[in-house]
Amino acid sequence: MFEERAALRAAVRGLLGGQIAADGMWARLCKEIGVAGLTVPEEYGGSGATLGEAAVVLEELGRVLSPAPMLGTVLAVHVLLESGDEETRARLLPAICSGERIVTAVWAGCVFPADTVLVVRDGTLSEIEGGIEITDSLDLTRPTGRLRSEDGSAPGLRDVACAALAAEQLGTAERALELTVAYVQERHQFGRPIGSFQVLQHRLAEAYVRVQAARSASEAAVQAVADGSADAPLLAAAAKITCSETLRAVAAEMVQMHGGIAITWEHDAHRFLRRAWATAQMYGSPESHVARLTPTLLSSPD
Known part of the structure; x- marks a missing residue:
């Protein structure tokens, strides 16, 4: 496989x-x-x-x-x-x-x-x-x-939607991080690549950890939904929350580290940021999923 x-x-x-x-x-x-x-x-x-x-x-x-x-x-x-x-x-x-x-x-x-x-x-x-x-x-x-007339749903559709979107968000976040890492190695300031500055290295390391956590959440949700697992609703929501927040954070770092060029129409950084904020609201915002799951998690014996 x-x-x-x-x-x-x-x-x-x-x-x-x-x-x-x-x-x-x-x-x-x-x-x-x-x-x-x-x-x-x-x-x-x-x-x-x-x-x-x-x-x-x-x-x-x-x-x-x-x-x-x-x-x-x-x-x-x-x-x-x-x-x-x-x-x-x-x-x-x-x-x-x-x-x-x-x-x-x-x-x-x-x-x-x-x-x-x-x-x-x-x-x-x-x-x-x-x-x-x-x-x-x-x-x-x-x-x-x-569609203003829409008021229906289908069994498991929310879980499929959240898991599928999380996978897409993961790909976007990974690419945003790759492009940012490449850029900080190319751009020089004070005679050396800005990627050599420790403060940027720490921020990129944090972004990397976020992306890896998002991958774990996404893959777990996709597998659970594909298997029809009883945990699918929880894992799909967790993936939507994690991948949404990861993409927003990584896209924001992409804009920051690309400096002034990132806010121009000629550069793609603003596109990643727009996609991050738009997808975060699709199929329920991260905040709405947290609110929806909180009673279940608080009442769980585990």
Whole structure:
């Protein structure tokens, strides 16, 4: 499994080529690698893989702040497979796998622009074509919208959403740290690289520890959700909290250590910061998840 995921990561990273927020990649990702159908059963034209493989792709897309609709696709596939609606599955899943149709599932009102939006109300699956109100977004690399009529959910959808988004946030944080480490070794001040200053080394070391903790939280959540573990709700929320806070902290350090250049439109640092703050609010802010989990954790005998 490790070798297969490593090969998948290499293929996606090679195709993306390190291009920040590059448009037009979705069709190639679907056609050449089959990313849209990773979690779709083989009978519908997919790979029959798990959320673990999808998380690898989400990490790589997060590294380049890609606007590709992988996150929404993962949620849509989950909703379709959980719905038991065979007619809708047979009609939508093959089109999703090929990339011909972009489908997402809405939760908590936030939705990515798509051809079709899936909503589950009282166990009934509904399809909404269009009608998405595109909203102003802090993250200029990925437009989002709101469906005012949305009031439904699906079993486990929140856990899938939080775990999947955490994987994407992890990739973004890792890349932000890599770019910052490279920059402080190149930029000189007082005759030496600024990365040689102890205060910056300490801050970068703290950022590294944060990223490693975020990876542990993300991988635990993805595995728990994929396995249907009883701990999935707790681990998914913990991953969302940890990865959101890590990305915000690392992106802030990226801006600080890049100095004045980081606040210009010509540099990508502000894009990482925007993505950090925008994703932190998706599927519930870190603060809201802490408030939601606090009663459970306080009452736990452990």
